[in-house]
Amino acid sequence: MFRNFASYSVFTLLLLNTLASTIVVALVSISALQRVADEHPRRYLSKTLFQYVVDTFPSDQQGRVKVNGLTFEFFPLAALPTTQSDIPFDELLQGVRQDPDGIPIIFHDGRYMAAVIDGDTLVVLPRFGRSLSSQAWVLVSVVVVTVLTVLVLNILSIRHLTKPFSVFRRAVQNVDNGNLSYRVPINKTYGEFRDLANSFNGMLERLEHVNAARRHMLLAIPHEVRTPLARLKVRKDMISEPEIHEAISRDINALEEILETILQTERLQSQEGTIKRSPVPVHSFFQEIVDEFRQQYSDLDLVVKTDEETFHADAFSISLLMKNLISNAIRYGRERPITVTVAQQEREPDTLVLSVSDQGTGIPESQIPYMTEPFWRLDESRQRKSGGYGLGLYLCDTISKSHGGQLIVESKVDEGTTVTVTLREAFVSKQ
Numbered sequence: 366m367f368r369n370f371a372s373y374s375v376f377t378l379l380l381l382n383t384l385a386s387t388i389v390v391a392l393v394s395i396s397a398l399q400r401v402a403d404e405h406p407r408r409y410l411s412k413t414l415f416q417y418v419v420d421t422f423p424s425d426q427q428g429r430v431k432v433n434g435l436t437f438e439f440f441p442l443a444a445l446p447t448t449q450s451d452i453p454f455d456e457l458l459q460g461v462r463q464d465p466d467g468i469p470i471i472f473h474d475g476r477y478m479a480a481v482i483d484g485d486t487l488v489v490l491p492r493f494g495r496s497l498s499s500q501a502w503v504l505v506s507v508v509v510v511t512v513l514t515v516l517v518l519n520i521l522s523i524r525h526l527t528k529p530f531s532v533f534r535r536a537v538q539n540v541d542n543g544n545l546s547y548r549v550p551i552n553k554t555y556g557e558f559r560d561l562a563n564s565f566n567g568m569l570e571r572l573e574h575v576n577a578a579r580r581h582m583l584l585a586i587p588h589e590v591r592t593p594l595a596r597l598k599v600r601k602d603m604i605s606e607p608e609i610h611e612a613i614s615r616d617i618n619a620l621e622e623i624l625e626t627i628l629q630t631e632r633l634q635s636q637e638g639t640i641k642r643s644p645v646p647v648h649s650f651f652q653e654i655v656d657e658f659r660q661q662y663s664d665l666d667l668v669v670k671t672d673e674e675t676f677h678a679d680a681f682s683i684s685l686l687m688k689n690l691i692s693n694a695i696r697y698g699r700e701r702p703i704t705v706t707v708a709q710q711e712r713e714p715d716t717l718v719l720s721v722s723d724q725g726t727g728i729p730e731s732q733i734p735y736m737t738e739p740f741w742r743l744d745e746s747r748q749r750k751s752g753g754y755g756l757g758l759y760l761c762d763t764i765s766k767s768h769g770g771q772l773i774v775e776s777k778v779d780e781g782t783t784v785t786v787t788l789r790e791a792f793v794s795k796q
Contacts, residue, residue, distance in 0.1 A: 383519040529558035545573040642677040671709035676791040686764045689757040690721040698723035717791035722783040728776040737762035
């Protein structure tokens with residue numbers, strides 16, 4: 366049972382604790398009030414009243430004493446009425462014998478009734494007072510209103526006390542989305558939360574510097590490598606052996622591809638949100654990309670699920686994205702069918718959804734969150750064998766974000782992988 370508490374929020378646990386304690390206090394208070402209001406005053410006040418009336422007034426005057434507008438009634442014990450009566454004589458007599466003070470208090474017909482034996486006479490005060498529910502209605506109402514007020518105040522105070530959790534949740538969501546420039550608002554925290562916020566902001570600042578240094582390094586590498594790469598191209602042409610010449614050409618092309626991918630990715634990241642969109646024909650654009658790959662992989666199917674003729678995006682970037690996704694599917698698809706789907710989202714008609722599905726080797730679930738990291742290799746030996754460099758999905762993720770979209774990887778080992786890219790407002794013209 367205690368393990369399940371971890372699934373509840375702190376606010377819920379505090380609220381349940383307050384609710385339980387409030388109910389306990391209310392029940393105890395009502396129970397105590399009932400004993401005080403129901404037994405002691407009635408018993409001792411009625412005892413005093415009866416003793417006063419019986420001891421002070423003679424029998425012929427007792428009948429003229431009124432309580433709450435009611436007079437005492439006297440019944441000889443030897444001649445109690447045997448016909449139907451509003452007074453339960455048997456219950457009163459039994460109460461007289463059992464009550465330690467000889468003054469029974471019973472509840473009958475919505476009212477209390479008191480009695481005492483004076484000599485050979487049963488003295489009865491019928492309909493003595495009202496029931497507890499009527500007498501204490503205002504008091505119980507006050508208790509209920511108080512409990513509800515305390516509960517509402519507890520809810521408001523708990524919300525205020527747990528507010529820093531919401532602040533930190535927003536901070537974590539921003540960091541998870543890659544926004545390392547976000548900082549926890551210090552003025553919305555207090556006490557230990559403020560110390561934690563300062564430490565968290567310091568960590569984000571260091572991470573931002575590390576990320577900036579990484580990006581600067583990635584941007585510097587292509588520029589530093591281009592000069593020796595150009596010299597290598599010249600020297601390559603001086604080699605007369607065809608096999609060696611061809612091998613060096615492939616290596617140079619692969620290196621240029623890596624450098625171009627790094628530059629394109631960082632260029633998109635630095636201009637994220639301001640990418641230039643232009644009208645692109647839906648069917649011909651994606652059909653041309655798929656036909657290009659069909660020359661080397663015939664089992665490739667294109668499915669278009671939209672009636673729109675054009676979408677708005679950066680054609681070069683989307684082409685690069687689709688080519689990377691299809692290349693990955695072919696590389697790890699185990700020569701099984703691959704499906705490329707172009708669809709219009711039903712819930713948001715302005716959103717274009719692109720997906721590439723294969724039936725290949727798949728990706729372990731624990732590795733999926735890292736697939737869009739640059740130079741991430743799921744299996745070093747497999748990457749070298751297949752020719753992957755760990756930049757394809759990194760570039761695709763950057764392109765999707767630059768279009769205000771999202772890249773999602775769904776995969777199961779030995780069953781296949783589906784990479785889905787959503788491009789928001791793709792069917793809205795933006796210049």
